[in-house]
């Protein structure tokens with residue numbers, strides 16, 4: 138089953154969320170073999186949870202803390218997210234890594250916490266332009282995945298991976314489908330090596346400047362099991378078009 142996820146980032150107040158979801162529900166058609174996920178800001182989760190009740194659309198968060206509770210000013214734990222109806226969490230997004238100094242070790246702890254609490258993490262990985270130009274893309278991805286899964290290698294079926302080249306995020310320049318497919322194959326083989334007993338229950342999503350007019354170039358390839366969409370998910374009409382590409 139493919140997964141098409143909207144990452145709204147720091148966009149949309151609760152009121153704007155309400156307007157979006159009402160419109161989205163008018164134009165969205167559930168599909169047999171796909172799952173649709175909205176990841177609004179924390180402050181919109183409550184209203185989104187109420188409005189999505191009765192639909193098959195899943196709710197997720199863009200980040201979490203790995204402790205259950207405690208003296209962690211400004212942080213949100215998985216326990217809170219669960220109560221707000223979240224079943225997914227985006228972990229290790231490149232903006233968290235690069236703008237907020239999130240380390241591989243923190244990302245690993247967040248994944249462990251997600252598995253413990255029963256929320257499904259979407260682990261984001263991706264190389265910078267410099268790394269791609271230096272020819273070390275696969276090495277970077279392998280390193281990110283191995284560190285993120287350290288000690289939890291046997292749980293590859295309980296997570297999804299989003300391949301998001303940093304240079305493609307928010308730039309309007311997506312990876313070519315061929316480049317994405319090559320990295321997706323590499324990730325799939327790596328996860329099989331990491332967990333030989335796994336049943337390929339994970340999905341590998343592509344993210345980075347996915348738009349209605351380029352989505353179908355990716356969905357043609359069976360290696361691409363879904364999308365993580367930023368900018369183009371902010372309008373219900375364009376996100377629906379991307380969903381329908383699957």
Ligand code: PGA
Nearest residue numbers: 306307345346366367368
């Ligand atoms: P974008 O963002 O679609 O705006 O490039 C993708 C993401 O950061 O998840």
